[in-house]
Amino acid sequence: MIRCTFVAALGPLLVLGSSRAAAQVEAFAVDTTRVPVGRMYEYLKSNRDGSRPSMVSVYVAGPSRIESLKWAPRDTTASVVVAEMDWTRVSVARLESWTLTKGALQPRATLQTDSSGLGVRVSFQPDSVLPIRKWPWHSYDFDFASLNLAFPFLRAPEQPFTFERADLTYADAGPPFADLGEVEVRYAGREMRRGTAVRFYELSGPGLQGHPGRLWVSVTGTYFVEYEFPFPDEPGYTDVRLQLRSIRRLAPAEWEAYKRERVSGR
Numbered sequence: 001m002i003r004c005t006f007v008a009a010l011g012p013l014l015v016l017g018s019s020r021a022a023a024q025v026e027a028f029a030v031d032t033t034r035v036p037v038g039r040m041y042e043y044l045k046s047n048r049d050g051s052r053p054s055m056v057s058v059y060v061a062g063p064s065r066i067e068s069l070k071w072a073p074r075d076t077t078a079s080v081v082v083a084e085m086d087w088t089r090v091s092v093a094r095l096e097s098w099t100l101t102k103g104a105l106q107p108r109a110t111l112q113t114d115s116s117g118l119g120v121r122v123s124f125q126p127d128s129v130l131p132i133r134k135w136p137w138h139s140y141d142f143d144f145a146s147l148n149l150a151f152p153f154l155r156a157p158e159q160p161f162t163f164e165r166a167d168l169t170y171a172d173a174g175p176p177f178a179d180l181g182e183v184e185v186r187y188a189g190r191e192m193r194r195g196t197a198v199r200f201y202e203l204s205g206p207g208l209q210g211h212p213g214r215l216w217v218s219v220t221g222t223y224f225v226e227y228e229f230p231f232p233d234e235p236g237y238t239d240v241r242l243q244l245r246s247i248r249r250l251a252p253a254e255w256e257a258y259k260r261e262r263v264s265g266r
Contacts, residue, residue, distance in 0.1 A: 137164035152222035165207035181206030
């Protein structure tokens, strides 16, 4: 039952180690004063044909803190993920996942870097170190929210770069969380997407299981406008499209109220 709870939604607590160099961290020049604190991005998530729609709301709570709410209008529960960034590695430093109901937040399972800094341990497999090969790394199951926040800091946004995809495996056997391999992001041109001037990128590599994806990023705001991948990020999907629906500015108290209001039956 613990394993099932863990893989039902991204539910780890993650603290990255510090003993290994990153292959592509140098592609970024982070200035935390430019992090858009207080901004919320509301996305529609679905299969590429529009079926199984739900919402993903990403809130920039601080210079190194992002929160994500996954919800659907008629649901009585939602998933909340809180992430702390390690900007020295342009990767997530810590993740906490919760189930939000009308009455309370309920914590889920944990995942934490081993003291060696070479991998992670999960609470229900404490004797196993799950290796992380490189930095930066980002999670598809987390809707690439950390990559979204990092994109404005690319030194050369029209030059290729790579990152590792580390994710829940949803496998019946083997490690529940793994470094799934490298993803290459390659600029493919400028165009208009959903009324916004964007840079269009093609993503490929072993980290995507041989299934290339497409990403559109705002030229001026450097936030995700849309992406699509021909394979699912969690059970219940056949593939994924994420489309920006709105951008708002919220004070912390307004964000807390927004989360409570998204859970129906209140």
